[in-house]
Amino acid sequence: MKNENRALMIEEALIFEQGEEGRTGIDLPDPPEAAKKKQKLGGLRRTGKIGLPGLSEPQVVRHFTRLSQKNFGIDSVFYPLGSCTMKHNPRLNEKVARMPGFADLHPLQPASTIQGALELIDQLAHWLKTLTGMPAVTMVPGAGAHGEFCGMAVIKTALEARGEKRTKILVPESAHGTNPATAAALGFTVEAIPATEEGRVDLQHFREKLGPDVAAIMLTNPNTCGLFERDIRAIADAVHAAGAYFYCDGANFNAIVGRVRPADLGIDVMHINLHKTFSTPHGGGGPGAGPVVLAESLAPYAPLPWVVRDGQKFALLEQAEGNAAKSFGRMKGFHGQMGMFTRALAYILSHGADGLWQVSGDAVLNANYILAGLKDVMSAPFKGPCMHEALFDDRFLKDTGVTTADIAKALIDRGFHPMTMYFPLVVHGAFLIEPTETESKETLDEFIAAMRDLAAKAKQGDVEMFKQSPLYTPRRRLDETLAARQPVLKWSPPESGSPDKAAKVA
């Protein structure tokens, strides 16, 4: 047998390839004999096997420990993924979220037993309103895109209440993909606004597109080029003069939190990704939370439920009645991502107003330090200063035969997670680097040195090294085309006739 293991890097089969019938990792007491005889299944008992493998606890622990070792995380490496705000995740947040007083609360308990939970939601809501300067917030949405949907549904409902049928949403070309996807899901047509040579909204073009058919603009600020939209007040004024709403994508709130209140920029709606700015962990793809702050005129349309205060007591308004009569309805089960609220509040209380002021300052400082450290060897499409992320394009790779993806993959072998690549779409071969405030100067210096070295190697024509990268990862470059062309989305037992063909290649 060929040895594929390399010290800490150990090949690990799927659980389905390891199990043995009769084994289990869970002991349960036997139900009383008398109880076992009772059956109320109405003839709907499952016939045949489910197919789940049997593993003991030590096997399961080792399996997932080994799998974890095949992952980069913020804990282990610098993770400058632009637009994703991969900052340190304090473990205190995890500890408080696991307090039985929060973790073991059933969402449908009587109000008298959940006062602390509702007070926590109210406290976090107060922080979010104060930090944004906005009068209202809904805590319901489950993630950023869900928050976008919520905010745009609020706008749509408000327009309907005004008796207006506005069909168009203006979205800058540089926007996150979720923006046009959200607008389209709500039945709006999307019109792209081009960017200027300075990487910002083309105000002239934007004004021309504004009209009585425009419902809203969806604008990310700072934008996805890492730049602050200088004309934001003029944009807001024009939007409002046209009778439309200003939706701000708050994915990049980390750049300005505690220093700039979005309300002072003229926005009407903004979602906040708690898993970005307020450091609830990303968890390999969620869960997140996407509370949405709202202007006074839009607040009545917020989704259910509402947390309301009735004298000294808190209560949940779960139906579209009373103050919530104009709500656009329910958009998920129960009351929002409580587990994320406890973590976000722990993060916020740890920092306080002074700490958050420093958060945005250091986030922006770190990004500008990277920009300054790399702009002579890479190509920055726009003039600085940048906000919390530094953007480069691939002009510096012209005629080298090396691509943005090659640099990203080579970076992996140097022990760094790649930056966001090929986004935003407005520049060619984008590198979007977001260091966040939780990285030390030493780490940034190491990263800058690694990037400078890679840029030099690309220019020296060391193409082969790049195309081979990464060399030291548990898997080398993966064939994404094959995965999409012949989708294998689950394991199948070998005898079923469709064994995993790919496995045989290994």
Next chain:
Amino acid sequence: MRYLPLTDKNRRAMLDKIGADSIEALFIDVPSAARLKGPIEGLPFHQSEFEVERALGALAAKNIPASACPSFLGAGAYRHHVPASVDHLLLRGEFLTSYTPYQPEVSQGTLQSLFEFQTQVAMLMAMEVANASMYDGPTAAAEAVMMANRVTRRGKAIVSGNLHPHYAETIETMAETTGFKALVEKPQPQKDEDLSALIDDQTSCVVVQNPDFFGRLHDFTALAAACQAKGALLIVAVTEIVSLGLLKPPGAMGADIAVAEGQGIGNALGFGGPYLGLFTCKEKYIRQMPGRVCGQTVDAEGKRGFVLTLSTREQHIRREKATSNICTNSGLCALAFTIHMALLGEAGLTKLAEFNHAKACDLAERIASIPGCRVLNESFFNEFTVELPKPAEPIVNQLAFRPLLAGVPVSRLHPGAKDVQNLLLVAVTELTTEADMDALVAALREVCK
């Protein structure tokens, strides 16, 4: 500040390199009127770890969690035992602090566990394919309806009155905001619905639940055939995933799409979130499926590996033409599910489900013998509906002061419905003790006098 590594000396050196006088100077593009001069006023300053822990502990202490008293709450959220090893593995930083696995070479841990998750979910539901998760059961159900609309190119969903109201309301919200029709039937705690009579050539799908909101079990095989005959899809929702350790799964009934709330395996009650939406369908529909999917492939050396795939359906590629706007989902909740399910295995899950059912049978029998109480269900898994001689909600609110969480009054979720005021949903899990059941039975005897 303990989370911020930069010292003032660092900051000075960095500003010198940048060529800026101050951090404030880097915010030059922000309109000066909007730039604050210092930390926002009226908010407290930073606190030590123990002060924050104390503050949050004080809030937690104002709650009475379901773990601190006898609890019979269900209705879409179930308190099952989560083994200690699940949380330990979940807290490994490589899982906890990683991002969506867009760089597969450094994300094989997340990707392989997602592939295992998708396989487990497909097996449980007896469906051909599963995605990498949705926010929760209700959003998964709403996405399922929108997918059925795309597949059938129709726009009318028929929704069972016995679907969990949060699922039905989420579907209704999506119908109103995105523009399709959702006909939600009235709840039927006792009678069987005849949904097949409502299907016409405009119907994109029929949405049902098993066990239904009242805990009753159904075989939807005939309904699946009726849907198929009219070109509509059958969507089956499961709100208690543990039930599939014992019950005929949606795939065996002919479901086209099956969704579930996966919270019951690996995840805490957590006051309702974050939860775990499970989404499965027939393979022929995968290109209309919402959300992220992990697929198998090979690497440059021919070794098996995993990647996120079929991304041409997704918003970051397709933008306004995407099948859904979903981006971040419930990754870590899915991992918790996968680990817990791996520990259970076939034998463990089956036994867990048997245990839940046996306990529920026992309690149902004891409640049925209380004068004035009636158990409405002829069939159930671990939750059933009790008819009390008086309105359930005041009783539940009053018993909470003991503390005893007696169940979910149906009127809380169906406030407008007729004839449900006296109905109480009672759920039992492996964590329910004999003493808990004694306490509930005694309390119901008292209040029913």
